[in-house]
Amino acid sequence: MYIKSLLFACFLLFLGGNYVTAQDYEYIGAAKCKMCHNKPATGAQYKQWADSKHAKAMESLKGDEKNDPKCLKCHSTVGHVDEDLIASLKVEEGVSCESCHGPGSGYKAKSVMISREKSIAKGLIIPDESTCTACHNEESPHFKGFNYEEYLAKVIHPVPEKE
Numbered sequence: 755m756y757i758k759s760l761l762f763a764c765f766l767l768f769l770g771g772n773y774v775t776a777q778d779y780e781y782i783g784a785a786k787c788k789m790c791h792n793k794p795a796t797g798a799q800y801k802q803w804a805d806s807k808h809a810k811a812m813e814s815l816k817g818d819e820k821n822d823p824k825c826l827k828c829h830s831t832v833g834h835v836d837e838d839l840i841a842s843l844k845v846e847e848g849v850s851c852e853s854c855h856g857p858g859s860g861y862k863a864k865s866v867m868i869s870r871e872k873s874i875a876k877g878l879i880i881p882d883e884s885t886c887t888a889c890h891n892e893e894s895p896h897f898k899g900f901n902y903e904e905y906l907a908k909v910i911h912p913v914p915e916k917e
């Protein structure tokens with residue numbers, strides 16, 4: 755009896771866990787991250803990203819390509835996420851913060867963001883090589899190969915060490 759109710763409780767937990775992923779977090783766009791991540795003292799991640807090819811990835815698409823799902827899936831965050839989960843993300847943002855860090859509606863609050871554990875529990879992704887190779891692969895018509903260390907060095911935006 756005890757085992758049975760324990761199993762049932764586990765089952766409910768399992769359903770509950772799935773429910774949370776089923777409602778999922780929404781994509782809020784880079785402008786929201788900019789509010790807190792554009793100070794030079796903490797690394798100005800927004801500016802670093804805005805100056806990168808990722809932020810300009812839509813500029814590489816010409817004419818009809820800008821609406822072609824085959825190109826958008828890698829050239830804009832909008833192109834590879836569930837439409838229902840788009841809050842204030844714009845297609846022009848190209849490969850935006852949330853392509854690599856996950857949808858921000860759950861972790862964007864300061865009380866969450868100050869803790870890495872809480873942020874991850876609310877959807878933050880700490881990217882690794884597999885995050886990149888979702889797009890940097892042979893399906894890309896202009897694939898130039900991908901060396902993680904080399905490519906990472908060009909787009910990394912760390913918080914500077916305190917003196």
Ligand code: HEC
Nearest residue numbers: 786787789790796851852855858862863864867868870913
């Ligand atoms: C209300 C302010 C605020 C907003 C909005 C915000 N952040 Fe943060 N974020 C912080 C703070 C504070 C930290 C703690 C680290 C630090 O000192 O910069 C942090 C840390 C992070 C980290 C580092 C996590 C770690 O432990 O390595 C990432 C990645 C991050 N934020 C991404 C984002 C992204 C992407 C967005 C937009 C979707 C965003 N943040 C929006 C305040 C914010």
Ligand code: HEC
Nearest residue numbers: 814815819824825828889890891893894895896897898899
């Ligand atoms: C699988 C992901 C993916 C798809 C699909 C994709 N691209 Fe790209 N594209 C990339 C990546 C990644 C780069 C950066 C090149 C590199 O370093 O490999 C790129 C670069 C480019 C460039 C810059 C040219 C250059 O030499 O760097 C153009 C133009 C471009 N893509 C157009 C397109 C068009 C048009 C489509 C749709 C027909 C498309 N891409 C589909 C990932 C993709």
Ligand code: HEC
Nearest residue numbers: 807810811814828829849853881885886889905906908909
């Ligand atoms: C959502 C798809 C996507 C993801 C995820 C992604 N990239 Fe990209 N990346 C692109 C596209 C598209 C371009 C080409 C932008 C352009 O020039 O139009 C690009 C360009 C680049 C470039 C510039 C290459 C050049 O020719 O100068 C670097 C460096 C790069 N990416 C590194 C990374 C790294 C490192 C990661 C993982 C941490 C990553 N990318 C994740 C899509 C992606």
Ligand code: HEC
Nearest residue numbers: 784787791799800803808849850851854880881911912913
């Ligand atoms: C192409 C993928 C990619 C994009 C786009 C991207 N990031 Fe990151 N970000 C990374 C990677 C990779 C790291 C390093 C993760 C680690 O600590 O191993 C990182 C780290 C961070 C950190 C922590 C830095 C530290 O030293 O602790 C912050 C904060 C952050 N990103 C914010 C942002 C914000 C804000 C944007 C958009 C304006 C953004 N990122 C866009 C890949 C990306």
